[in-house]
Structure formats: C-alpha cells, structure tokens
Amino acid sequence: MKKYPVIFLGCLLLSFAAIPLFGGDYGIDWMTKTIIFGIFALSLELLVGRTGLVCFGQAAFFGIGAYATVIFSTDVAQPLVAFLLPISVLLAALYALFVGALSLRTKGVYFIMVTLAFAQMAYYVIHDTPIGGGTDGIYLYVKPNLPGNISLNSSLNFYLFTVFILFSVLGLLGLITRSRFGRALLGIKLNEQRMKATGYNTYFYKLAAFVISGAIAGLAGFLFAVKDGYVNPELLSWHQSGAVLIMIILGGLGHLRGALIGAFAYNLLEEFFRSEAIFGVFTKHWHLGLGIAIILCVALLPKGLIGLPSLWQNKLVGKTAETPDDNDQVSSSGSGH
C-alpha cells in the first residue's frame, strides 16, 4: 500500500479547506500564488523528474501563457475563461512544439543551454518589441468570467478555481504516469539507448512530453496573469526558470508531490525570511536566508524534502541501509542526463 501519497493528499485537502476558514484574505492570496507555482513546478516535474530532460527555459511557456491572457482580453468588454484559457495553453504548447522539435536534437548540458537560449529569445521579443508593452508590462483591467457568469474578481472564487485546476493537472499527470506513455518516458529517463533498441521512437515521446509540459506551464501562466492582473517581461526571465527548477529539486524529484512540496517550501521560506516581525530591517536581505536554507538543504537532504521521512525513519530504527520507500517507480535520485 502506498502510504505517503495518501497522507500527502490528505494534508493537501485539509490545508486547502483550512485556508479560507482561518487564513483570511492574505492567506487565500498566498495560497493561490503558491498553488499556481505548484502547477508550474508540476509541469517541469514531468520533464525533469519523469523524462530526465532538464529544461532551463520553462519560464518562456509560463510567460507566453500569461501574456496571451492579457493580450487577448484587452479589446473585449468582458473576457471569458472559456476563451482565454484554451488560447493561452495552445500558444504555450505551440511554442513548446517549436522549441522541443529543435532542442531535443541535443543532449545533457547542451539541452539545458539550448532551452535557455530559446527562453531568452522569447524574453527579448517581449522585452524589446511593442507587442508586449516592452519593459513596462501590461495590465489586465477586467478579470475574466467563468461559464455561468461567475466572476473571478472575488479572491475566494479564484482560489477555488485554482484548486480545481491543480487537481485536474494532478489527475492528468497521474494518468500519464500510469499509462504506457508514462512508462515509456520513464524508460527513456533510465536508459534511452535501450528504449531505442526496443523499437521506441524516443524523439516523439520526448517531444510529446515537452509539449504537454509547455501547455501546463502556459496554464499556470494564465492563472498567474489573472491573479495579479499584470504581466511584465520578468515572467520570462531565466531567474523564473531557475526558481521553478529550484522548487522541484528542493521538493525531491521523481514524485508529483515533490514538486508541490517544493513549491510550498520555497514560498514558505520566502514568506518566513521576508516577515518583518522576525527579521525586522533585515528583511531587505531575505535572499541571504533563502540562499543559506538552500545550501543546507543540499548538504543535509540529498533526496530533497521528500526524502525526509525515510531519513527520519532510518534514524529511529538505527539502520544504515535505505528503507525501500513508497516509490511508485524506480529509485528517484538518479536524475540527469
């Protein structure tokens, strides 16, 4: 019986229910933001954790989704989710198809850099041309309506909608993991040569994963644009790609919940080191605390936060050997190229 995913889902549901009751407006806002980054992180987890492709340009798809949302709602009186959501996801997926088709010809560190290069291209196109409003960014004045004229203006409505999207994405990725397609991706991660020899056209499997991942990142971008009502080129910058990569490594690769835990931990750490009550004037330098926390995580938790329970268990029982954890797949730490 898989123990940890069930515990995790329980905790997730509990905290989602608790936030509107006890968190107030600030809590809802924080949780919404964190869930959006969770979805963004999940999109990258499909590539890095499941397929072994380290993409360093994920922010491009996120940013394209966000920009599409704002650009396509400027000329309409009341924008609709039913139109904006598909169009932003589609545009992000199209760019992912273009980037993936070319960059999947390279491998390893070269792949990391080519994806970064394509993301930087998108960044400069948005940054230097008038279509995206240049460095100033653009505002989304009217928030879109859900079908049935439900407004996303209310933060509670938007929060519930975000939670719904998160579970849809989790469900989709769970299905993919269990499908033949997902098994093939895992095979590619573990040994691409052998998969090729078995008769798989690995290029198209990787491309499909890349496009799905880009589409989900675009979805997260859509949510982000609606939440903030403002987009700027920084959404596509490499810092953003770096931050989301940090989230999934921090959480632990190879598990869907790792990406979510990572996104939560990252945002919690940020919230913690920025809180004036604890650090006073020092909050200006909150990056210092975050950096030290990240370094400590690497030193003490080589498997990410997700390895914490098994580490703890080993300590209690006094074993040196690893307990076989609840992995629904083969050992997860061997990511890379």
Place this chain on the structure above:
Amino acid sequence: MDFFTFLIQTLNSVQYGLLLFLVAAGLTLIFGIMGVINLAHGSFYMIGAYLAYGLAPIVTGMFGGGFITTMLFGLVVSILLGYFLEWAFYSYLYQRDHLQQVLMTYGLILVFEEVRSILVGDDVHGVQMPDWLSGSIQLNDVMTYPTYRVFISGMCLLLAVGMYIVLTRTKLGMMIRAGSVNREMTQSLGINIQFLYRVVFASGVAIAAFAGMVAAPVSSVYPGMGQGILIICFVVVVIGGIGSIKGAFVAALLIGFVDTFGKVFLPQIAGVLVYILMAVILLWKPSGLFKAGS
C-alpha cells in the same frame, strides 16, 4: 561605416571577447575537470569588480596606492577565497548529480549577492582608472580610442597566453589535462587529485575575479553584474564545447564580434542575436565546435 569606425568596433569586439574568455575559461575548466556546473562563477567576476572598488582606498591608505598593487591584492584575496570555497562547499559536490550542483551554486549566488548588498549597498559605483592609462589614442583627426581598453585586451591576452603555456608546457598542465580526460586513471597514477582540483578551482576563481577587476573601471560596479555575464559565459562554453579551452577562446571572440556588431547594425534584435547564434551552432554541431580534451 568607414574604416576607423570599423576599427573601433573591432577593437571593442576583441576586448569584450577576451574578457568573456577569461570568465568562461574558468567555467569550462571547472566543468571539464571536476564535472561541476558552477552557476556561481559569474559571482566571482562580480566579487573581482567589487574588490577593485573596495580595496582601492585601503591599499591607498597602506601603501600609497597604485592600480597594480590593488590588483595584486585582489588576486591574493580571490585565490584564498577560491581555495576556501572549494574546501567548504564544492568538494562535497563531486559525487552529487548535476541538479544538486545547480541547486547549491544557485544558493551561493543568493548569498554572494546579499553579502555584497550588505557590505557595499545597492548603488552603482565608478572605479578610478590609473592616470597613466586614462588617455586615449588618436586614430585620425576626430576619432580616438581609450588607452585603457587596449590595456584590458593586452592583459587578457597575456593571461590567455600564460594559461596556454601552463596547460600545454608544464607538468601541472599535463596533470590538469589528464584529469579532464580520465579522473580515475589520473588518480591511479599517483597524482593527488584533490590538490589538483583545489588548484584548478582557485585559479578559476582568481581568473574570473581578475576579469572583473580589470573591467571595473570601464563597466563600473553594480548589483547583478555577475548574473548577466554568467549566462553569456555559459553560452560561450556550450558553443565552444564543454571542457575545451580552445573552444572557449574561439567562441568568446565569436560572441564578442556578434554582440558588438549586432548592436551597431541590428540594434532592435541585438539581445537575441547571441542566442540565435548558439541555437544555430548547436543544431549544426550538437556538442559544440570543439570536442573536450582537444
């Protein structure tokens, strides 16, 4: 474009390219030999520039100043820093996979940037250039070229030649080249690989810091200066072929020319040009222009 404008832009390209080469050389050596993806390498460039800014008044107070003296002090500090960082952080990363290295060195970037912000603040500062280099060279009746930029190119070239001699003509260079080709074999031949790593890392840090110091009077020192150069240097390393010093040299000059002339001829898309160049080269040669070890 007349001849002298062309000449000026060519000199600028060479100067920028050589500067990139110094930072990229350390990056590619550290990756090629130790297998560590060092995101914090741009920070060493930043630290060098801030050393030039911060040490100048101290050195003036103690020894009556001197640009060269300041640089020598900066070099000593950066070698010590590199030695310490390798011992305290990087030596733990060799056995980890690349993503762990990315995570830790990203953490180090944040720490370096914030410590810089605490110590020096977030303002842009100028760095005084020495009087004997502040003049300019007369090209024709109207156009001149600053002497200091020629000095930068000269220093970088000198260092590049020095690096070439050390790597190809000395015993240490032989050990480094051997280590980059086959780590275990080198170790089994009785070479102290741990010491070798520490030397390579410290010199990588010192060279990047030197690039920062020598560039500081032209570029001035400002927050985030390390991260801009980091990404460009990764582009250089990847175009040149990871681990190849020769490749880094060719790629750095290529980037220098494309970037400088791109800003002159195609200012609208100058930012993208470098990345387009990299994508095209990698699609043509998926592992860079030069294979490692060559």
